Amino acid sequence: MDHFTPWNAALPLAELREASYPKLVVSxxxxxxxxxxxxxxxxxxxxERKxxxxxxxxxxFTGDPINAVLLDLWHSAE
Known part of the structure; x- marks a missing residue:
């Protein structure tokens, strides 16, 4: 039985890239x-990368800073 770990996850990168909604990666x-x-x-x-x-x-837990980033993303959606 394979044990799941984040570093061996099969991510649907192509499908995410082709999706029509705005995407955001935050660190x-x-x-x-x-x-x-x-x-x-x-x-x-x-x-988008922030x-x-x-x-x-x-x-x-940053509060206003992350909320502002998320609001910008949501407002960019058609």
């Missing part, structure tokens, strides 16, 4: 490794 800017992964993912799925500083890996 906290606290790790060069995480940021590199996020840069690559955003490129592969044709997503860095929200202030809470490390838990960007949801």
């Amino acid at each position: 906290g800017g606290h790790s060069r490794g995480f940021d590199t992964i996020c840069d690559e993912l955003a490129d592969k799925i044709d997503a 860095v929200v500083q202030g809470a490390g890996h838990e960007i949801q």
Whole structure:
């Protein structure tokens, strides 16, 4: 039995890239490794890429900064 781990997940990158909705990849800017992964993912799925500083890996706790990024994304949707 194969054990699932995030690093061996089969991501539907082509399907995400072709999807007509806006896509966003956000990181906290606290790790060069995480940021590199996020840069690559955003490129592969044709997503907007943002860095929200202030809470490390838990960007949801930045409050207004992450909310502003999400509102911009939602307002960009047709």
